[in-house]
Amino acid sequence: MKVLKFGGTSVGSIESILSLKSIVESETQPVIVVVSALGGITDKLIAISQQALTGDEQYKEEFENIVKRHHHMVENIIKDETAKKTLLGTLNDLFDQLRSIYYGVFLIHDLSAKTQATIVSYGERLSSHIVGTLIKNGKRMNSRDFIKTINKQGKHTLDTKLTNQLVKDAFATIDFNTTVPVVPGFISRDRDTNETTNLGRGGSDYTASIIAAALDADVLEIWTDVNGFMTADPRVIKSAYTINELSYIEAMELCNFGAKVVYPPTIYPVCVKNIPIKVKNTFNPSDPGTIIKDKIENDRKPIKGISSIKGTTLITVTGLSMVGVIGVNRRIFTALANNGISVFMVSQASSENSTSIGVRDEDADKAVETLNEEFAKEIKTGAMFPMHAESGLATIAIVGENMKHTPGIAGKLFGTLGRSGISVIACAQGASETNISFVVHSKYLRKSLNVLHDSFFLSEYKVLNLFVCGVGTVGGNLLQQIASQYQELADTRQLKLNVVGIASSHNAIFNREGLDLNNYKEQLKASEPSNISKMCKEVVGMNIFNSVFVDCTASSEVAELYQTFLEHNISVVTANKIAASAEYEKYAKLKETALRRGVKFLFETNVGAGLPIIGTINDLRNSGDKILKIEAVLSGTLNYIFNTIAADVPFSETVRLAKEEGYSEPDPRIDLCGKDVIRKLVILTREAGYRVEQSDVVKQLFMPDDFFEGSLEDFWKRLPSLDADFERRREILEKEKKRWRFVASMEMGKTKVSLEAVSEHHPFYGLEGSNNIVLLTTERYKEYPMLIQGYGAGAGVTAAGVFANIMSIANI
Known part of the structure; x- marks a missing residue:
């Protein structure tokens, strides 16, 4: 038996929901279908509740837009008129209930956690009725009858033992030969109060995993809008590609650090039962996707993927009284846990006089307040310092189980970042060696991800990003040579020379994805006028990895920019003799800066053209x-x-x-x-x-x-x-x-x-x-x-x- 979970994008459009129908009906073995709300609906339900809470009558129009969207979906996908009429009647009853709840919030200006949980439950309740009617032999089941939670310290957590038994009971009488159960994901019910609760954002994955584990399914399939886990975020790294296989541990690490392919709690229930997870693309069902399982055979790559979390705040707890004192860290984490604050990274100095913790920006103020209160006595006596919070940061993790068998990974990691001018603010690595996490300034996130992806051979190609200044005889010839050799270098050396900037004496063009060298002259003519200052600002501001500034001019003004470029970890290659023959102090400073920053200052053609x-x-x-x-x-x-x-x-x-x-x-x-x-x-x-x-x-x-x-x-x-x-x-x-x-x-x-x-x-x-x-x-x-x-x-x-x-x- 399979459990198939379809995410919001998989039920978000007519095209995708019809693909879902095709996927389910092509299965030859028994399946259970778990569905999310239509794409974006949960966010809209929350936004409308906030409008109603503040007395904004615009909420009514926004609510009707949700009604119209669901009606439009039904009108276009359900062909049987009797089934369509019945379905619309069911949906309208749900909409009437929800309309009344919103009106109550609007009238009394109160939105309790209980009411909010009820409101967001309607997304999955609506979508599951639609899918249950759409697919052949579909039968909608109410997940609130068998997914039960318990309130612990203000948070609803799964009652695993009760839920497992109720799932078994609920599906025991199903004839899978004639029935395809359709289950709304995400929503649940409190075991004691019978109130509607939920399993958290992304909880539909969790619902599917709970059911798969309870019923000992052969496989859990997560159908989404990507082909699977990627080596990195493809929106940032164009060369990122799908990872064919991951271990449970690797998948968990990637999920915890920003790879939103699978909701992290999803992995544990099926991992315990050794049930594989397949991540598949609803829009490209023929792609094999990613399989997550216990053991990966013939796995030689030390690094599987790179993930990141934006909006990180690093809070440092420091003080001389912490040295050798037992229980300080217990107090830190207990205080934060009691206030519902999650810590996703910890870094402690071996001297024990400081501990840095990573939290999300939205939790930062509360975390600082909590810790200042916890250590108020020590702060008052000077034994400890007030909490120091640094925001505007990002956390990056490189993940792979084979790191523990590969010496030098950490050295390569920090060496690569250093050569690219990226300072690591804090870092952490567990003894299992499956994850090395570190914190950088947010402005270096994109650059960090690219240079690491390239450095650890996750990219098929190594990339050099070139800024070429001067398009005269030398510069023009160089661009022609790069264009003619581009494919040869890509095929034989796995190297891409990506020209991201070209400047003439009056114009400049830039594109971090790469410029077309076949028509750069026309692009230059059509571009806005530029000057030395603008060009420098653009080159530095692009903050791109593995970057090289190439000077094919004889300009003293351009030569004056070399120091700035080297200080920003941009290598310089020049045919311009002015800098290397200028005052000795300037020449020596350029050489020293290049050495110190781990980049190159090369000028072979200053003497003898191409002679070595x-x-x-x-x-x-x-x-x-x-x-x-x-x-x-x-x-x-x-x-x-x-x-x-x-x-x-x-x-x-x-x-x-x-x-x-x-x-x-x-x-x-x-x-x-x-x-x-x-x-x-x-x-x-x-x-x-x-x-x-x-x-x-x-x-x-x-x-x-x-x-x-x-x-x-x-x-x-x-x-x-x-x-x-x-x-x-x-x-x-x-x-x-x-x-x-x-x-x-x-x-x-x-x-x-x-x-x-x-x-x-x-x-x-x-x-x-x-x-x-x-x-x-x-x-x-x-x-x-x-x-x-x-x-x-x-x-x-x-x-x-x-x-x-x-x-x-x-x-x-």
């Missing part, structure tokens, strides 16, 4: 080597110019060609003055472990200083005046079989840039096109320096270098 120069230097130093000397040609632009210059291609023409080919900056003077090379040399020297400023670099340039003054237009007009001198010097070099190279060098922290003539035996002599080359002399590579050579300029290779930095973060 900075990475190699870091690897050498990390392995204990020391960089003694650096010799390098670091400007692809200048190398192109001095490789292109010839008798028929004068110096001024090579500069123009470099700009047209995209090797130089829009203003070539930035390259020609050596400033770009100086920045690169400063960055390499710093990464090699030496403190240096741009002003420390000795400059031996090849153009008069006055060429770098005035307008760009004047520069282009004057540039040909240098052609004759360059040609004269070039002819001399050609005869000597030498070539010009603009060389950056560092030896033991001393730096210099100069135009040098190198002979045909020098490693720099054969350097072609816009290539870069670096010679690293170290303590290990002293006799034969390490050589790194390759393309050192170009949007494509620079974008590829930025991409490589992004991928290195994905590999952490």
